[in-house]
Amino acid sequence: RVDGARLWRSLMAMAEIGATPAGGCNRQALTDEDREGRDLFVRWCREIGCEIRVDRMGNLFARRPGIDNSLPAVMTGSHLDTQPTGGKFDGVYGVLAGLEVLRTLEGKGVRTRAPLELVVWTNEEGARFSPAMVGSGVWAGEFSLEYGHSRRDKAGKSIGEELARIGYLGSEPAQPTQIKAAFEAHIEQGPVLEKQNQVIGVVTGVQGIRWYDVTFSGTPCHAGPTPMEDRRDPVQALSGLCERLYAEVKAYSGDARITCGDLRAEPGSRNTVPEKVVLALDLRHPAPEGLAHLHRTLYRLAAQVQEATGVAITVREEWHSPPVAFDKDCIEAVHSAAQRLGYSHRRMVSGAGHDAVYVSRVAPVSMIFVPCAGGLSHNEAESAEPAHLEAGCNVLLQAMLASAEL
């Protein structure tokens, strides 16, 4: 069994880096805060004798040797980067639960047959650099290294530049090694476990996600003398499209999700009709045909609103992460660990994307969810019960031990 108090102390120590006045964290990918978080992680891993490797995407690998190091490793991990107004647990819990597993084994002097690998993936959130999960995506072969390095934030800085700047542009190739099984612990980020009073989510897969930049191009003109009928106003097109899209997405299915996370008007002057508005759009559905339907709905409505308003609407797909089903044996390892430990549990599909999605392309994978208060995440008020975090960590320990063999 793991030490829940030690796990909690580590979470609270990491949460000090990039702590916000409202009690959350702003430790966005490849900022100075991210560097500080990585430094702390590396120090903690070295204290228990782990060797650290950094790959060319800045992914960090802490290895705990096994009895037979020719065997494929058992992997765990998640990410340390946060949303701009993020919480203390999203991602961090998966990393520090993995660390707690290693510390527990080290403390008890337990050696597994297979080596264990604890990973911190770069830029999982997709908040600073689009898309999400780009570090694990490059590692798993979904994206090229060039693509990964070339992703830019709003200020124009690239992942490659920022990795070099913070000293985490490693020399190891960003490509998979032999992995026997991988597990990622995470807060649920939704309300299901809490509402049903369950402690462990046995995660069977992840819903599909598609990201778009939707650009509305009008004609800038004066707010006063220009007659309404002479205008091509991108805000009118934006609101027309959003009204219809929200309505259709909600009517289609209770499982469908639409989020308009960012909006930008140019030139952004109150008494000038904007030349353009750019909308950062996120659509999700657990079923491939459901997600395809949302995709078609977006293009259909965009064409209609363009026709009706005269505002040119271009929809550029930024990212497509299709629905993923996790590995049967890994799911079973999580399930039987929860059962043996006596934790209430249920099978569930993740609503959020995770590094486990890309890891699952090259290795058998499952995930372990624990409840978070009110299902709230990507919010500074994100919170989770120490007892639940400890329970998830115990499940992780048991699942990893079962896979790595004693």
Place this chain on the structure above:
Amino acid sequence: RVDGARLWRSLMAMAEIGATPAGGCNRQALTDEDREGRDLFVRWCREIGCEIRVDRMGNLFARRPGIDNSLPAVMTGSHLDTQPTGGKFDGVYGVLAGLEVLRTLEGKGVRTRAPLELVVWTNEEGARFSPAMVGSGVWAGEFSLEYGHSRRDKAGKSIGEELARIGYLGSEPAQPTQIKAAFEAHIEQGPVLEKQNQVIGVVTGVQGIRWYDVTFSGTPCHAGPTPMEDRRDPVQALSGLCERLYAEVKAYSGDARITCGDLRAEPGSRNTVPEKVVLALDLRHPAPEGLAHLHRTLYRLAAQVQEATGVAITVREEWHSPPVAFDKDCIEAVHSAAQRLGYSHRRMVSGAGHDAVYVSRVAPVSMIFVPCAGGLSHNEAESAEPAHLEAGCNVLLQAMLASAEL
């Protein structure tokens, strides 16, 4: 008669300062470009023997003495600041038409009885600092000097700081002197004169303007696992309000105007429902009761959408510039000058706000409009015919001479 070619050369020389690749100007208030434009204006005025005074709002006054300098002055002028993607004529024409009048009188050795005063007002556009016409507004007593100095741009810099930085924080009190009459020449910024093939707009007044910051406050949460019915999504509230507001404003009257010039989402991360969205809104109507109706419509719809979405909507009025009627004698001076000069003309109400609005609080005022291509303004493609600009300048000269007496 004025020298149209010299006027055009001055306009083109000023347009080089802050010239944009797309052929417009970005010479926003109190930037380095604005300083350069002011420096050029001051040099030109000194070349014809004018004395320059700068007041504490950075308004520039170039005085051409009359025969009897105890008489109230006849004033003209406008502004040199532009929109971020502005044109070459908006404001600049009114300043350089005034300069051309002074140059013409100087060239012919004509001395008027009353002194003439040519003004450059600070931050007319309201693009960098809200509200518009704040330099003339402080001078005329509509705003206090403290209010004027404290207005801040999006980066948090204040008018007071920026005036000092560019060296145009003058020592003269920002308050009216005795003015016999004031005239402002300007491009129409709308399509009326061009469509009706007329050269001169005899401006009888300015429509009313109200500016608002509308803030939609929701709950930030994760784009994936959060069920749609658990969300308080500010973008949904924004699009719901805009859809209804555009529809009601347009249905109310062909004279009503609605513009959503700027939008900002916070924290602005694609996979997080925004915590808040702020909309910079501009409503206009030529009649006081029409504008009051639009104002009430905004508050009523905001309350409805707040009720329907659970998103808190606060409407903060930033600025109210009621409809203004200009002075009968000044209007007549413009009208009879256009008639005497044989230019086709019509009476019209301005759709844009102008410094003349605030000057009219303390002096008799009218304006002279000339056509601009396609009625387009607040756009880098803004353009006007040299012959029309010359005609407007001739009308200005005649109206000023009639008021200042030979």
